[in-house]
Amino acid sequence: MESAASPSGSSHAPSAEPSNERAARAFWLDSPGSGDLRQVVLAAPSGDEVLVRTLYSGISRGTESLVFRGGVPESQYAEMRAPFQEGQFPGPVKYGYLNVGLVEEGPRELVGRTVFSLFPHQTRFVVPASAVTPVPDTVPAERAILAGAVETAVNALWDAAPLVGDRIAVVGAGMIGCSVARLLARYPGVRVQLVDADPARAAVAEALGVDFALPADALGGCDLAVHASATEAGLTRSLELLAPEGTVLELSWYGDRRISLPLGEAFHSGRLVLRGSQVGRVSPVRRSSRTYADRLALSLELLADPAFDALITGECAFTELPSVLARIASGELPGMCHRVRYE
The missing domain is CATH 3.90.180.10 (Medium-chain alcohol dehydrogenases, catalytic domain)
Structure with a gap:
C-alpha cells in the first residue's frame, strides 16, 4: 500500500456528538x-x-x-x-x-x-x-x-499480462477475484472460469458474465490461474489447474498464517510458476508509463x-x-x- 502523510489537526478525544461545523x-x-x-x-x-x-x-x-x-x-x-x-x-x-x-x-x-x-x-x-x-x-x-478492488485487479492483470485465447481460472470469488474475472471477461477469446467452494457464488459469476465451477469441477489445462481465496486449499487447487509452464498469480495475503503447498508433485516437472502481486506498487511492466493516479483514474472509469x-x-x-x-x-x-x- 502506498504511503502518504497523515492529515494534521486531529485529536483522539472520547466519543461525543460533534458540536461545531469542523x-x-x-x-x-x-x-x-x-x-x-x-x-x-x-x-x-x-x-x-x-x-x-x-x-x-x-x-x-x-x-x-x-x-x-x-x-x-x-x-x-x-x-x-x-x-x-x-x-x-x-x-x-x-x-x-x-x-x-x-x-x-x-x-x-x-x-x-x-x-x-x-x-x-x-x-x-x-x-x-x-x-x-x-x-x-x-x-x-x-x-x-x-475502486480499490478494481485497482488491485488492474495491477494484477498488468502483472499477469494474459494473452488472447488464454485459458484462465480465477480461484476465490471474493471482491478481488470477482473484479479480476469481470475485467478478464472483456478479453477476446479468453476462457474464464470463476472457481469457489461456495455454490451461492454462481449467481455472482452469472452477473459478471463468466462461467462458474466448484473446485472439484474446475477446468484444468490453464495458462494462468489467479488466486484470491486466501486459503491453502485454494492455492493448491490453483497449481493443480495449470497446464505445463503455467502461472499462478497470487493475490491473497495471509497475514501471520503459514500455509503448505505440494511443490513436490508436478511443480518442477511442469515448470510451473508461482508469482506474487500486490497493489502497493504499480506493476513493473507499467511503472515507467503509469502513475498511481493514472491507475486509480482508470479503475474508476472501468x-x-x-x-x-x-x-x-x-x-x-x-x-x-x-x-x-x-x-x-x-x-x-x-x-x-x-x-x-x-x-
Missing part, C-alpha cells in the same frame, strides 16, 4: 476485537487542501478483518500502513482506504465534486487536493467504493460497468460500524464488499 467522527480500532467511534476536530483546509464530507466507505473485508483481529505480523507493520492511517498496529489505530465523498471546501474546480480517496471510515476529513480523484459522472457514488454492483452484498449505517466490523471479522456476516452509509 467536527467529525471516525472509527478507531482500540485493541484487537474492539473498536468505537471517536470525535475528531478538523483544521480548516489550506489553499491546496480539500474538506470532504463522506458519502460512503467500503470495508475491505480480508485486510480489515486481519487488522480488526490483530493479525498483522509485526514485520509487515510498515508495508500494511494505510495512506491516511493514524495510530499503530495492533491498536489503537484508525484504518481503512475505500472512501467516496463530496468536496465541500477547496479549489474551485473540485468543490461540489464526488471524489474517491484512500481515507479511513470518517464522516469528514481534510486532505491534500492531490489525494482525491474525481469520480466520473458515469459512475454512481454507491459503486465507486469498489466502474461505469453496472455488473460490478453484484460485488456489493451488504450495507450498514456508519453508527453501526463497530458491531458490523466485529461480525465480519468473526465470519458471522459473510459476503463481499460491505458498504457503509453516512448521513
